[in-house]
Amino acid sequence: MSTIVVVGLQWGDEGKGKITDYLASEAELVVRYQGGNNAGHTVVVDDQEFKLHLIPSGILYPGTLCVLGNGVVINPGVLLKELNGLKQRGIDVSGIRISDRAHVIMPYHPSLDQLDESSRTVGKIGTTGRGIGPAYVDKFARYDSIRVLDLLNAERLKERLQEILITKNKILSQIYGHPGFALNVILDEYLEYAEQLRPMVCDTSVLINQEIKKGKKVLFEGAQGTLLDIDHGTYPFVSSSSPSAGGACTGTGVGPTKINKVVGVIKAYSTRVGEGPFPTELADEMLSQLRDGRGREYGVTTGRPRRCGWFDGVIAEYSVRVNGVSDLVVMKLDVLDQMKTIKICNGYRYGNSIIKEFPGDLDVLAKCTPVYEEVPGWMTDTTGCKTFAELPAAAQNYLRRIEELAQAPISIVSVGWKRDETIIIRNIW
Numbered sequence: 001m002s003t004i005v006v007v008g009l010q011w012g013d014e015g016k017g018k019i020t021d022y023l024a025s026e027a028e029l030v031v032r033y034q035g036g037n038n039a040g041h042t043v044v045v046d047d048q049e050f051k052l053h054l055i056p057s058g059i060l061y062p063g064t065l066c067v068l069g070n071g072v073v074i075n076p077g078v079l080l081k082e083l084n085g086l087k088q089r090g091i092d093v094s095g096i097r098i099s100d101r102a103h104v105i106m107p108y109h110p111s112l113d114q115l116d117e118s119s120r121t122v123g124k125i126g127t128t129g130r131g132i133g134p135a136y137v138d139k140f141a142r143y144d145s146i147r148v149l150d151l152l153n154a155e156r157l158k159e160r161l162q163e164i165l166i167t168k169n170k171i172l173s174q175i176y177g178h179p180g181f182a183l184n185v186i187l188d189e190y191l192e193y194a195e196q197l198r199p200m201v202c203d204t205s206v207l208i209n210q211e212i213k214k215g216k217k218v219l220f221e222g223a224q225g226t227l228l229d230i231d232h233g234t235y236p237f238v239s240s241s242s243p244s245a246g247g248a249c250t251g252t253g254v255g256p257t258k259i260n261k262v263v264g265v266i267k268a269y270s271t272r273v274g275e276g277p278f279p280t281e282l283a284d285e286m287l288s289q290l291r292d293g294r295g296r297e298y299g300v301t302t303g304r305p306r307r308c309g310w311f312d313g314v315i316a317e318y319s320v321r322v323n324g325v326s327d328l329v330v331m332k333l334d335v336l337d338q339m340k341t342i343k344i345c346n347g348y349r350y351g352n353s354i355i356k357e358f359p360g361d362l363d364v365l366a367k368c369t370p371v372y373e374e375v376p377g378w379m380t381d382t383t384g385c386k387t388f389a390e391l392p393a394a395a396q397n398y399l400r401r402i403e404e405l406a407q408a409p410i411s412i413v414s415v416g417w418k419r420d421e422t423i424i425i426r427n428i429w
């Protein structure tokens with residue numbers, strides 16, 4: 001049995017796409033377990049860039065099964081467009097499987113998401129506007145959600161939608177002045193999607209568990225990050241799903257005893273998109289060095305500039321703990337190559353006290369100021385380094401300090417965008 005969960009340890013955008021792609025080269029199955037097309041994973045293969053939103057990164061390896069588990073919310077139009085885009089670039093997409101229990105993003109979900117955000121003067125979350133929150137609200141409220149298995153049953157879909165649209169159109173028109181959605185228009189569009197998706201739909205829990213029993217390598221690919229987790233994130237500035245490692249079980253129908261390793265992906269500095277407190281956030285020229293230099297810190301899904309800051313050891317320790325991380329992967333070390341000095345946050349100052357544990361109360365977090373230690377930069381290009389020993393001593397020391405603060409060992413360090421710009425310290429599989 002060989003199963004790995006890949007999870008982001010910050011606010012998403014840690015570079016999970018590249019590392020999932022690397023680990024996927026040996027996996028027989030790659031499984032998404034939460035979120036939807038709010039995610040954006042960039043994978044670079046032979047100088048060709050692929051931006052994936054819904055489809056697991058394993059799709060780039062022929063013969064790998066790629067599963068969208070029950071915990072994912074699926075926008076069928078986006079999924080089909082992404083599949084067709086890959087097909088046009090010569091990628092074999094026959095390995096896609098979709099859980100019959102996954103919930104579907106309907107046209108009113110993105111509208112409600114965007115209208116709700118734009119109508120708020122305070123308390124904006126800064127969502128991606130893809131309808132993720134409203135789709136999960138319907139899932140958990142239970143009355144108004146459509147699952148993939150409903151989509152495949154034309155009569156049931158019509159019956160359910162007829163009822164759902166009464167409420168949705170009332171909310172849309174009476175609260176937001178939106179014209180609402182017509183039953184027949186949605187039906188025509190979604191029944192067409194259903195026929196295209198039907199051959200890919202199955203009970204994916206049965207499939208994944210069978211493969212695990214056969215000893216196949218299974219990779220669970222988390223989207224977003226721990227601090228965007230509905231339970232463990234910086235609530236309410238979070239997404240509506242469970243990116244943390246536990247979500248890999250509930251979002252796929254695989255029990256916790258079947259998970260071998262949890263790989264925590266963390267950037268050598270910090271970024272965040274959207275609203276909410278960010279203790280180590282930078283506002284000076286360091287910001288533009290990180291964002292506009294090698295970092296290229298702009299959202300894959302929305303193109304929004306990312307907020308950037310120094311590495312936060314409090315967050316690292318917290319995320320390693322709530323996910324039970326066995327292996328750390330440090331991404332984008334090369335982005336720091338030209339920094340004379342680098343700051344590392346090892347605690348928060350809150351009033352007269354020093355806090356070492358990540359607070360749950362956002363009012364407290366907003367008042368925390370980082371306690372920094374300063375270390376010398378290495379001022380050397382690291383992109384060509386193939387082993388840990390080849391890294392400059394200052395970079396090695398920086399990584400050792402990250403391990404100490406996070407309390408987990410580093411197994412991989414990424415020093416560039418390309419597949420081969422990767423230092424393997426320990427084989428994770």
Ligand code: IMP
Nearest residue numbers: 012038039040126127128238239273274
């Ligand atoms: P939502 O997931 O669209 O509801 O957005 C909720 C919050 O999560 C916002 O702050 C988004 O910017 C953030 N978010 C959602 N998906 C991602 C992602 O893949 N990377 C980084 N931030 C994300």
